[in-house]
């Protein structure tokens with residue numbers, strides 16, 4: 476047999492390895508009838524992709540077996556640590572993960588695995604691998620193939636695309652094409668042919684992983700006409716960072732909000748301004764409501780997804796950055812995430 480690329484599957488959980496719970500109350504509202512829960516399938520996932528070993532030398536490791544809603548920074552660090560410890564042993568890595576927070580984990584890994592020299596592909600499925608109409612098998616096989624390609628970055632493979640992980644977001648609860656990359660075309664499209672759509676990043680500098688994330692960061696949506704009481708409440712509660720989902724280009728209501736942002740920043744809380752729009756670039760100089768927030772000390776989020784903007788704040792705060800150093804790092808490109816200072820960031824840049 477010719478030498479095959481070596482790929483490590485790291486199992487963390489998600490629908491892919493779930494089964495219907497055999498005990499517990501039936502849920503008539505679920506399309507599966509009985510709620511899905513993590514199962515023993517996790518220990519045997521490779522047996523569902525027989526034939527893959529002809530193309531790829533696959534090994535598997537079980538890191539945890541959770542619904543991804545129960546995952547967070549300690550799990551991100553665990554997955555990143557497992558990859559970093561084995562980086563020289565494999566040509567690529569596939570992380571099997573629940574879809575609900577897959578984009579969050581992808582962002583965390585993209586920042587933490589600085590200088591990553593090999594592909595790391597997160598994937599999962601909408602239907603369990605043990606179900607006949609599953610989407611898991613094709614996602615797994617294509618992810619393994621993507622992990623052997625020259626794509627040295629953290630990606631999400633789902634449906635038929637490999638996306639840059641920190642540009643992707645889950646946009647559908649039920650569709651097999653569950654993820655989109657709102658402001659960056661996919662890296663790879665899998666059909667009868669394998670098509671490279673967007674050039675992938677190259678590692679900048681040596682591989683230097685760092686696994687710390689500030690957990691006291693919250694996301695707040697602004698409701699039209701609302702007073703900034705929720706912002707004041709979380710600041711009083713002791714958070715270290717807030718991602719505000721404002722309107723359009725990043726506009727906040729001018730009554731009360733700019734001064735509340737200023738007070739938050741003055742008390743040492745980082746405030747990043749995101750948008751309730753899915754696509755496009757936050758531009759805090761486009762309207763007075765955005766300008767006032769910028770003058771009050773808000774950090775622009777460029778065309779980062781909500782996940783990328785939030786996890787980046789968690790990552791930089793954990794490094795002890797504040798004030799101008801935090802602003803410089805937050806607006807600088809770290810891992811192709813679409814930071815405000817990254818001019819190549821958006822397909823819609825300059826639209827206004």
Ligand code: ASP
Nearest residue numbers: 489490542543573574575
């Ligand atoms: N609740 C599941 C999870 O995120 C959903 C999925 O995997 O599709 O673990």
